[in-house]
Amino acid sequence: MNALDLALLYLLAAVLGVVVCRFLRLPAMIGYLGVGVLIGPHALALAQNSAGLRYLAEFGVVFLMFAIGLEFSLPKLRAMKRFVFGLGTAQVVLTVLLTTAASLALGWLLPQWWKLEWPMAVVMGGVMAMSSTAIVVKLMADRLELESEHGQRVVGILLFQDLAVVPLLVLIPALAAPGEDLARALLLAVGKAAVLLALLLTGGQRVMRWWLTLVARRKSQELFMLNLLLVTLGLAWLTEHAGLSLALGAFVAGMLIAETEYKHQVESDIRPFHDVLLGLFFITIGMMLDWRIVLERWPLVLLLLVLSLTFKVVLITALARPFGASMGTSLRVGLYLMQAGEFGLVLLQLANQHGLVPPALFNPTLASMVISMLLTPFIIERSNAIVTRVVSSDWLQQSVQMTQIARKSIAADRHVIICGYGRCGQNLARLLDGEGIPYMALDLDPDRVRQAAAAGHSVVFGDAARLPSLIAAGLARASAVVITYLDTPSALKVLHHVREHAPAVPVVVRTVDDTDWARLQAAGATEVVPEALEASLMLASHALALVGVPLRRVVRLVQEQRDARYQLLRGYFHGADDAADDEYGHARLATVVLPPGGPTVGQRLADLALHAVGVQVMDVRHANGRREAPHDELRLQGGDAVVLYGTPEALALAEAKLLAG
Secondary structure (H helix, E strand, O other), X not given: OOHHHHHHHHHHHHHHHHHHHHHOOOOHHHHHHHHHHHHOOOOOOOOOOOHHHHXXXXXXXXXXXXXXXXXXXXXXXHHOHHHHHHHHHHHHHHHHHHHHHHHHHHHHHOOOOOOXXXXXXXXXXXXXXXXXXXXXXXXXXXXXXXXXXXXXXHHHHHHHHHXXXXXXXXXXXXXXXXXXXXXXXXXXXXHHHHHHHHHHHHHHHHHHHHHHHHHHOOOOHHHHHHHHHHHHHHHHHHHHHOOOOHHHHHHHHHHHHHOOOOHHHHHHHHHHHHHHHHHHHHHHHHHHOOHHHHHHOHHHHHHHHHHHHHHHHHHHHHHHHHHOOOHHHHHHHHHHOOOOOHHHHHHHHHHHHOOOOOHHHHHHHHHHHHHHXXXXXXXXXXXXXXXHHHOOOHHHHHHHHHHHHHHHHOOOOOOEEEEOOOHHHHHHHHHHHHOOOOEEEEEOOHHHHHHHHHOOOOEEEOOOOOHHHHXXXXXXXXXXXXXXXXXXXHHHHHHHHHHHHOOOOOEEEEEOOOOOHHHHHHOOOOEEEEHHHHHXXXXXXXXXXXXXXXXXXXXXXXXXXXXXXXXXXXOOEOOOOOHHHHHHOOOEEEEEEOOOOOOOOOOEHHHHOHHHHOOEEEEEEOOOOOEEOOOOOOEOOOOOEEEEEEOHHHHHHXXXXXXXX
């Protein structure tokens, strides 16, 4: 195959793998691994795992580490320090130590099966310590568990694992040095890393901010993107030539940019490179798996799989207990983190390149890691059933939590249930308190709940998206439910529970804009309050009052827009800085100018039936400058500018209908 043949093959395989995973609601990474195995030299042999391709795939790891560096936020780590630096440190350190000791012990007891020198055993410990951030965070986000008790502990451990990769990337090449030079190589690697990081992190942040500001002032998206790639790959090149690794430089680049005001712009710009190249990396990992060796040595693969899963779930469950978790929560944390991780694959491949892993052990280890990652969605899906069966007291602890909620709400009648007690929820609670209206707030942040409850607020720890929490909060007796957080999937769950069990209770939902308006109203929301539109109304009301419009008229105009469900404010004309909305296909405004003599000139709006393609006519401006409110009997004229509202796909259909008939 030539280069174009290979490129097309990998693109086709990646597309098919991702499509299948999306259909099965699995993370895309599993699809990449699967198609890599399928097209690799050990299965269908459609492609060879060439050195050039492997080097290109390394850039996937570079951009992955860059993205991790961007997420390296000191305030975030400080807020979760107990779970990140307490529970996370304990998990990584103990996993490395125990795995190293067990590997050396097995080599001593069973030398005919297993023989690892201590540098190899340390590498295996580092590989074992990693879990899959990509798979676990995606599944928890889908299950709305990121803010739950076990979710916060899982995220804390994953954050420390991501940080622990950095020293491991430095140590693995040094561990490959000959025995007599090993100590010198380790000291040299650590010294070079310390000096380089000190130089970059002390003055690097100031230089990075100055440089990005200089580039941004040119107002060129292409120039900004080129400089971003230059900085990322330049620092990766610098650390590689310092004898360290490409990924370490990319991580430092991400850290430097994370502390500047350009962080969010960079995240959106780098995402396409990150996703495509990381997908290529996982395809090459799958291609390395030799299924013939795996089938020949399946008892070893099965043994490694069972031992690794059992060891990690037992260790993590035991470690979570001293950090304030119940037995049920601890077991959930263990089940969520028992698999191998993408950084484990990175470390294993790096160790293999440096000859630290025996060839006979590489493929069985890789196979057990890939299988554990494939099993993860099914284990997490069944985690509640497993915990209930293994921990007999878990149902009792959940009942106690529901009882605590019920005890606080039992005296409340005609109260308001506030879902989410962040800034918006607390402001609402203050206003309700001032009017003497009782409320009961549910929130998943234990620190916030503890502080607010100590201050006398009526708030309890509970997940509003779960029916038992709503029932315990007195849903049947409530006068209203207000969803104050910005999470549409969770809001839809709350709406479903309310409509099923208390259909007469009105529900007010807070959203960012009018994107999910129709979905929330169809799900049963009584009122949807879009922040962007409300902010526009407040801004307009202040401006109108300042230019002399009578206050009574301003109030009436604002109320008319609310009564009309913000009809005048629905949608807006998109520009170059609205790329994120364009990517997700959010509804927007668009203008179509009718040419004189066009096929639709003279037709009534009712005859065109634009609503049938999902588009609403917002305004019509005639060629003479006169504006006319849209109505069924309005006849279009040549030169009319018709303002439409809808999704990009619907707008394209409506435009074709207006221009072509």
